[in-house]
Amino acid sequence: MDLPRRTPSAQSSTTRGVDQQPELQSIASEEDDKSSITESIFPFSATDHNPPSLRIEMEPVKQSRRDYQTDNDDSFSSLRRNSSDAVVLTWKDLWVMVSDSKNGRKPILEGLTGYAEPGKMLAIMGPSGCGKSTLLDALAGRLSSNTQQNGEIHLNGHRETLAFGTSAYVTQDDTLMTTLTVREAVYYSAQLQLPDSMSRSEKKERAEMTIREMGLQDSMDTRIGGWSTKGISGGQKRRVSICIEILTRPKLLFLDEPTSGLDSAASYHVMNRIYKLAYQDGRTVVASIHQPSGEVFQLFHSLFLLSSGRTVYFGPVSMAEQFFASNGFPCPKLRNPSDHYLRTINKDFDVDMEQGAIDRSTTEEAINILVQSYKSSKICHDVQERVSMICQQPVTLAALTFPSPISSSGSQRILFYPNSLKLKCTESPRSSAIEP
Numbered sequence: 001m002d003l004p005r006r007t008p009s010a011q012s013s014t015t016r017g018v019d020q021q022p023e024l025q026s027i028a029s030e031e032d033d034k035s036s037i038t039e040s041i042f043p044f045s046a047t048d049h050n051p052p053s054l055r056i057e058m059e060p061v062k063q064s065r066r067d068y069q070t071d072n073d074d075s076f077s078s079l080r081r082n083s084s085d086a087v088v089l090t091w092k093d094l095w096v097m098v099s100d101s102k103n104g105r106k107p108i109l110e111g112l113t114g115y116a117e118p119g120k121m122l123a124i125m126g127p128s129g130c131g132k133s134t135l136l137d138a139l140a141g142r143l144s145s146n147t148q149q150n151g152e153i154h155l156n157g158h159r160e161t162l163a164f165g166t167s168a169y170v171t172q173d174d175t176l177m178t179t180l181t182v183r184e185a186v187y188y189s190a191q192l193q194l195p196d197s198m199s200r201s202e203k204k205e206r207a208e209m210t211i212r213e214m215g216l217q218d219s220m221d222t223r224i225g226g227w228s229t230k231g232i233s234g235g236q237k238r239r240v241s242i243c244i245e246i247l248t249r250p251k252l253l254f255l256d257e258p259t260s261g262l263d264s265a266a267s268y269h270v271m272n273r274i275y276k277l278a279y280q281d282g283r284t285v286v287a288s289i290h291q292p293s294g295e296v297f298q299l300f301h302s303l304f305l306l307s308s309g310r311t312v313y314f315g316p317v318s319m320a321e322q323f324f325a326s327n328g329f330p331c332p333k334l335r336n337p338s339d340h341y342l343r344t345i346n347k348d349f350d351v352d353m354e355q356g357a358i359d360r361s362t363t364e365e366a367i368n369i370l371v372q373s374y375k376s377s378k379i380c381h382d383v384q385e386r387v388s389m390i391c392q393q394p395v396t397l398a399a400l401t402f403p404s405p406i407s408s409s410g411s412q413r414i415l416f417y418p419n420s421l422k423l424k425c426t427e428s429p430r431s432s433a434i435e436p
């Protein structure tokens, strides 16, 4: 079910009766037993002269706003911005297992819960091998066949398959045609991916604009190259891969290590561009990232910190420092917070460390403290609640105006609950409702 596509335009809704509106008709048919009430909600007649207006609007659940709002952090305004095709991604109790010849099945991800919202960027971080790519693969529906997945992944609160071009995934490996120039690679991709409704020149313009956005204008006519012929650098290849994936301006963008191979200035430039894509146009961005600089880290709204497939922290970036400090791991002054989080939970090199600054058992202990503390924290509780609310919230994403014979004054709201296919109509000051 593709809700955004089902939503009629305001103009067409005012000029058509409900029986000509397939989306409203299908919702109403789910409510046959309440047909008398829905009739009283939707008997819109074109012959009704000067009817008062009836407004259908999205009403996101507001409870957690207080918990997650930071200075530039307004998920609800971002949901409303371009809300007709915004994507909210949630995952609940997500497990991924692989077959292990010795122990049977081995978990790679252990019961992860979280969400990614429009207009925001989520960073997935953790030591090498902690499960960052596996989480991205699971969320993008690209897990390899030898894995087994349990748990729920929802789009806009329900199981949904996104239409072509709505999501994109920039993988860790740059799979590019080595004989093409940057311009050719992006341009041919634009020809293939962009809709027929765009002319060739529009596609070319989009390709060149995207190349410039990724700071590749000086390398436009350089061959990509490979192991036998030197071409553009590794970092530039990364940017070409990102160009190709953002050509369609996807509403949901997965990026696996988008900044690997980039220097700090280029990393900031690329991530800032992606941030703008997310923030200005209400896109949802999920990126795994290694060692971001302080500036790059600040671009992210939320952080998912993993250790061996377990959640060390999921929540607003702004609250992570306090979480670490309250568990006995304050970030030293002048240290980049993201470095601090990774250093606290990275046990890979403990055995090689000299002078016992940290030993393996201490790091393991630190991880266990943080994992247990997170599980019982208010942040975790709020995240669980938020995910549940997103999966139940009404998602009538466009504001529509209907002539209404039952409202003589004030406005009415009709809320559509996707999981229950029920309608709720409220009117001010009177109220007539089908409760969800």
Ligand SMILES: Nc1ncnc2c1ncn2[C@@H]1O[C@H](COP(=O)(O)OP(=O)(O)OP(=O)(O)O)[C@@H](O)[C@H]1O
Binding pocket: 098, 108, 126, 127, 128, 129, 130, 131, 132, 133, 134, 135, 144, 146, 147
């Ligand atoms: N299909 C698979 N079969 C067997 N093991 C797998 C599979 N996918 C992932 N793993 C294992 O799961 C663990 C997590 O891998 P993953 O690639 O998700 O880590 P990562 O955090 O992205 O690592 P890096 O930062 O080094 O890219 C690793 O130990 C990896 O070997």
